[in-house]
Amino acid sequence: MISDDKKEEVRAAADIVEVVSDYVKLKKSGSGFSGLCPYHDEKTPSFHVTPRLGIFKCFGCGESGDVLKFVMDQDGVGFTEAIRQLAERYGVFIPEEEEGLNDERSQHKEGIYHALKFAGVYFYRNLIENPEAQKARDYLEKRGYSNAVIKKFGLGYAPGGGEDLLKAAKGAGIDEKYLHDADLIKPSQRSDGFYDTFRNRLMFPIFSPTGKVIAFAGRVLGNEKTAKYINSAQTQVYNKSEVVYGVNFARNEIRKNKEVILVEGYTDVITLNTNGIANVVASSGTSLTPGQMKVLHRYGEKIIMIYDSDDAGQNAMKRGIDIALSEGMEVELLELPENQDPDSFVKQFGKESFTDLKNQDSKDFVDFLMLKAEEEGRLEKPVELKKVIEEILRSIAHIPDSIQRQVYVQHLHTRTQKWRRGSDRDLYEELDKIRADVLQEEKRAQRRNQRQLEQPYRPKPMDNSESDPRPVPEPVNNPVRTVKKPHYEKELIRLMISYGRKMVEYVCSFTNEKLFEDEELQIFYKDILQRYMDEEEISVNAYSGREEPFPKLVGDVMLERYTASDRHHEKVGLKYEKDKDPFKSAKSVMRTLELHFYHRKRAELAEKLKSSDDDERRMIIRKQSDIQAKITYREKTDADDLYPDAESKDENGNQRSAFEYKMKHERDE
Structure with missing residues (x-):
């Protein structure tokens, strides 16, 4: 395991503002920094970083923690990997030792x-x-x-x-x-x-x-x-919809320039970066997505899009404009000379010529779309002119800020006066209609995204029957989804049937069946306890030979989906052991079990409070206070200190069991 000293050394070395800035665009705010929370969607910054204390806190959703928790949450890694990742970044040496991860x-x-x-x-x-x-x-x-x-x-x-x-x-x-x-x-x-x-x-x-x-x-x-x-x-x-190619090289330059250049190809990124234009990214071979734009908005407010002049490039550009505007970014577009792309242009003319062209010829999206329509002869045809105006209004409708929408409507009004010769009132009325449609589309998209997020991740099967990495849909004839059993409840059952009577005696001294949320696991627990009192065998084999549902439940609690590579064990000379100290593992699981139980009780009381009269209300509030005290005590106390060790010595110095199971009527009330 990584020593406590090394953990503290990493915490001290890591700059929480720098680390958080990889994901959140921070602005100075008093003695700290603030930005839009990466844990939930919000329009007004409620996420704060306090470098003096080395912590972050969101006053909107309540998420908080230190630099290690932030890395674990945002990168989806375990505690040890987060430490190693930060240690590598900040030059802290961590010896290659066994890692005791349970997740x-x-x-x-x-x-x-x-x-x-x-x-x-x-x-x-x-x-x-x-x-x-x-x-x-x-x-x-x-x-x-x-x-x-x-x-x-x-x-x-x-x-x-x-x-x-x-x-x-x-x-x-x-x-x-x-x-x-x-x-x-x-x-x-x-x-x-x-x-x-x-x-x-x-x-x-x-x-x-x-x-x-x-x-x-x-x-x-x-x-x-x-x-x-x-x-x-x-x-x-x-997740390809949230990844842009080259962002690891570009992010600091994007912050410095306050703008990002979006190109189409990998070699465009490499060539521009190599020639000193480092604030450049590509969309990783996919159409631009809201997730990718959200990533770019972390680092800069303005995006300059460079797309090929072919039909595919122009269509991608129009979709990209709306996505960038929805994210609240300032959008400009740059068209390179004919038969040129960013890679070839910079190689032929150099960095300064590219920069000059970008500064002089980049156009806001209204001017750019008007110019393209004019080149295509669409503005001289009444029917086509109406379509062009509606297309641009649809892009404007994606802008979340109402004042910014007004600015662009006025800009469009000025640019189309030559052909329309009307007031801006009609434009605003049409914008309101389109805006309502756009908001409905966004709501539908959010619901689709939420359904996708709720789908559990399922690794691809390792046979040749299926290679689609997307979540597998439920069968049509089985619309009821199986509720996943709490991992901590399964873990407690695993410890009991793996280590037999001594473990059952220990666990049952501090727990009861009411702590279990899952009905099948609650039945399993009660059956184990009954077998203990009847002095029958308690083991994996004993339950594997029982009637259903016990064999299925044994498989559920014992099955390891992923195992460490044997070749890796041979190479590093270390082997991961799940239970170095099974009783210590039991302490940790019991603490988690109790915490979830009390959280459920607190939620039940909160529901009762809504429909209670005055007398009931006072009683419920007292119960809530008592439960909250139990939650706070368990959250602040280490599992090792919550429960005594499994064995102690008698007055003669002999080892004895410290706990005996008592029937309910034998316990002190």
Whole structure:
């Protein structure tokens, strides 16, 4: 385990303002900083960071904590990984020791991150060393990319063998499960094995804002009849709708310039960055999404979009305008000279020419859309003119700020007077109608997003029957969703049937069946207790041979979805053990069980209070106060101090059991 001294050293070294600024655009506010909360949607900043105390607090949703909690929440990692991540960032040495993580989801995420990091290094080394990668090296040399650029952006090459990465990763002790759930390998349709997802391609790693490899894009190098680019599928660590390529390199420059340049291609980002234009990102091979725009808005207020002049590029541009405006960003557009893209323009004319062109020719979205319509001859045709005005009003309708909407309506009014010769009243009336439609669309989109968020993450199956990473829908003939059993209740049952009578005796000295929320687990608990009193065997085997639902419940509480790689154990010489001290584990679980029980009771009393008379109200308030005191005591007290140790010594120094189960009528009232 990482020592307490090291944990405090990391906390002291980490700059909470700097770390939070990776996710939240902070502004100085008194002795601290404030910004829009990353834990919930809000329009007015209620999220505050106090660097003197090293803490954050949202007065809107109540979330609070230190720099470690923030990293755990935002990156979806466990406590130990958060410490290691910050230690690496701030130069604190952490020895490679065994990590005692119990959160299987966090543990699995870290396994995926490790697989992706390994793949990134593997692809890079192949690009540099593998003779097969000569065509990739030639391609990059032709583009003018030096070794320093290749290394900075982690470019690589995926060999064409079919199982090269798979074999190398397994040789390094990486479990196939992590490779599969990182979308680095896919199940074979011809056999029971797997094959590499990326083969014979130039590789572009995609990074999180903090610089962790989370996905890849692979570019074909020849004239093969296949997709020019393939990207990693959605995974537990990669949500493509919330990722922009290059943000890890660009975020500080975006803050400095207060603007972000959005381009279409990976090489556009690399070339501009290499030539000193660092506030540039691309949308990772996808259409621009609200999630991506929210990420960009963390760092800057203004976005300059550069899209190709073809139909696809222009359509993407129009969708991007509305998304950026909805996020509250200032939007400008830049059209490069014919047959030029950002990569070719900067290589031919240099940084200064690009900057001058951007400053002089960038136009706000109203002027840009009017110019495009004029070039297409649409403004001279009454029917088309009406459509152009409605299209621009629809974009204006996405702006959340009412004053800003008024400013742009006046701007549109001025720009169209030549053709309309009317007042602005008609524009405002039409805007109101469109605005109502837009708000309805946004509400429907929010409901869809909420339903998606409520779907549990399900890793892709490791057979060849299905490879879709999206959540699996419920069967049509089974509309009732199965409620997930509380993990802490399952954990307590697991400890009891794993360690038998001594554990049952210990646990039942401090708990009872009423603490359980899940009915099946409550029945399981009562049955264990009955078998204890009847002096019958209590074990996994005993319950596996019982009638239903016990065998199913045993599988539920005992089954480990993910296990650590045996090859990894051999490599590092350490093995993760779930219960180094099972009684200490029991203390922690019992504390959690009691806390959830009292939280449920507090909620029940709050409901009763709504319909109570004066006498009942006073009684309920007293009960609420008592329950709150119990919650506070358990929240502030370490589990090890809440319950005595499992064994103590008698007056003769002999070990004896400190606890005996008493029937209800035998207990002190």
